[in-house]
Amino acid sequence: xNKPLTPKAPKSTEAKVVSAPKVKAVKKPxxxxxxxxxxxxxxxxxRLLLIAIExxxxxxxxxxxxxxxxxxxxxxxxGTSFFANLLPFAVGVLALIVAMAGILIGWYQFRxxxxxxxxxxxxxxxISMALGTGxxxxxxxxxxxxxxxxxxxxxxxxAAKVTIAHQVYAAYRRYDATQLQTMVQxxxxxxxxxxxxxxxxxxxxxxxxxxxxxxxSFLPRNSSDGGHGLFQITQVPKVVVExxxxxLAEHQMSLHNxxxxxxxxxxxxxxxxxxxxxxxxxxxxxxxxxxxxxxLRFIMQQYGATDFVTIQPYLQSLPRDYPIRVLSYALAFxxxxxxxxLLPYEEGSNALHIQHIGIPxxxxxxLG
Numbered sequence: 001x002n003k004p005l006t007p008k009a010p011k012s013t014e015a016k017v018v019s020a021p022k023v024k025a026v027k028k029p030x031x032x033x034x035x036x037x038x039x040x041x042x043x044x045x046x047r048l049l050l051i052a053i054e055x056x057x058x059x060x061x062x063x064x065x066x067x068x069x070x071x072x073x074x075x076x077x078x079g080t081s082f083f084a085n086l087l088p089f090a091v092g093v094l095a096l097i098v099a100m101a102g103i104l105i106g107w108y109q110f111r112x113x114x115x116x117x118x119x120x121x122x123x124x125x126x127i128s129m130a131l132g133t134g135x136x137x138x139x140x141x142x143x144x145x146x147x148x149x150x151x152x153x154x155x156x157x158x159a160a161k162v163t164i165a166h167q168v169y170a171a172y173r174r175y176d177a178t179q180l181q182t183m184v185q186x187x188x189x190x191x192x193x194x195x196x197x198x199x200x201x202x203x204x205x206x207x208x209x210x211x212x213x214x215x216x217s218f219l220p221r222n223s224s225d226g227g228h229g230l231f232q233i234t235q236v237p238k239v240v241v242e243x244x245x246x247x248l249a250e251h252q253m254s255l256h257n258x259x260x261x262x263x264x265x266x267x268x269x270x271x272x273x274x275x276x277x278x279x280x281x282x283x284x285x286x287x288x289x290x291x292x293x294x295x296l297r298f299i300m301q302q303y304g305a306t307d308f309v310t311i312q313p314y315l316q317s318l319p320r321d322y323p324i325r326v327l328s329y330a331l332a333f334x335x336x337x338x339x340x341x342l343l344p345y346e347e348g349s350n351a352l353h354i355q356h357i358g359i360p361x362x363x364x365x366x367l368g
Contacts, residue, residue, distance in 0.1 A: 042119065050123045057126025058107070062100065064133040068142065069096055071149030078148075143356040160309045161362070164281060164324070168359055171328035173345035183329070184336050186218040190230060190258055197262040200247045201270045206337065206360040208266060210330025211287070214322065220258065228255035231265035235290050240267045272296075280361050281308035284323040285315075330360040 073092045079085035114121035137146075151158045187194075187209055194212065198205040212218060215232040226234045233255050244260070244267040245253060253260040273283035275297060285308070286296035296311075305311035312320050331354070335343055338357055343350045 047119075050119065053123040054111075054126045057123065057128075057130040058104075060130035061126065061133050064130070064137045066096065066100075067149050068137050068145055070152060071142075071145035071147075074148040074152040075145065140353060140356045143352060147355075160307065164308065165359055165362060167324050168327045168331060168362075169345065169351070169355065171324050172331050172354070175328070175332070177342060177344065180332055180342055183213055183217060184333065184342065187213065187333070190218060190262070193259040193262045196259070197266040200263065201266040203266055203269065204330070204360040206330045206333040207326075208262070208269070209333040210326040210328075210360070211265060211269065211284075212262075213329040213333075214326045220256075220261070229261035230258050231261050233261055233264050233268075236264055236268055237271060237291070240264065240271050243267045243271075279308065280327075281323045282311070284326050285311075285320070288322040327359050327362060331357075334358070334360050 070093075073089055077085045077089040077092070111122045114125065147162060151162060190212065191205075191209070194208050195205045197203075198208045212230050215227070216230055218230070220230045222228055223232055228234070241253070241264070244263040245251060247267070248260065248263050250260065253264065255261055255264070269283065269287050272286035273280070276282035276286055282296065282300075289296050289299075299314065300306070300311055303311070303314045305314060308323070332342060334357060335354060343354060345351055345354060
């Protein structure tokens with residue numbers, strides 16, 4: 001028998017949903033962070049230049065500090081007692097050396113941090129310190145400290161110079177203010193030729209003004225002892241005449257010509273300063289004595305004198321105070337130039353201020 005057929009299920013009329021093939025997501029490549037631009041390479045020559053500037057600044061700073069501390073120590077421990085003066089000073093110098101070594105070690109560590117900030121920082125800071133300490137050490141209140149330092153280094157010679165310098169200050173103090181003012185005003189007529197002559201022979205104009213003030217009081221004339229003109233020129237070495245004529249481009253010179261007179265005076269003073277190996281006191285004294293009695297050099301050889309201090313006792317018949325008068329007048333002219341007026345030495349802090357200005361040709365001009 002045939003089996004009844006099982007009816008098949010009708011095919012679904014609904015369309016089969018065909019799933020789309022899975023598409024793999026394409027990963028976008030990760031964006032790379034922009035690489036930092038390489039720092040520009042710094043040449044060794046540039047680095048060496050910065051190191052040289054840094055070392056220069058440190059050296060200048062150390063010099064100014066050492067000068068101040070040694071000058072202060074010399075003032076504080078003045079004397080010859082071993083335990084009260086010499087030993088404390090020596091201990092102070094040792095402490096200064098140790099302190100400077102410690103400061104250098106500290107700077108070496110500190111400069112690493114400065115380099116991390118900016119390559120220029122160590123050089124800039126060291127130069128700034130040098131300028132700051134230099135400016136500070138040159139202030140007026142430190143003039144005595146500088147004087148003590150010069151005495152410490154210069155020894156006997158500097159001590160004698162300081163003693164004579166105070167003779168110059170004393171002479172300045174004794175001048176009548178009205179007469180000194182008249183002298184300065186009278187000099188205005190001749191300042192141009194004096195400045196020219198001083199420049200030609202490398203002299204301080206105030207020093208040459210002091211010579212003219214001492215010689216003629218800026219009243220050119222013929223004197224009874226044979227002097228002529230503004231600087232009372234008498235006998236002049238032949239080589240001096242040749243040097244002055246060469247600078248003036250003149251073959252014939254007249255002592256009554258103020259310009260010629262000033263050039264002859266400047267050449268003469270320069271000549272005697274060279275003969276006395278730059279000693280200002282002896283140079284002025286030789287200028288005043290001239291070739292009389294064989295000149296100052298012969299006189300010094302005769303008595304075995306070596307400087308202005310040791311020659312003074314033998315100058316009883318000669319004007320041994322001549323350098324003091326010249327320099328006290330020169331000081332007055334420098335004060336006038338710096339301040340626009342003459343300062344009474346004993347008023348307020350004028351004494352310290354005038355000493356700070358300095359004697360022309362003898363002491364540094366701290367005010368520049």
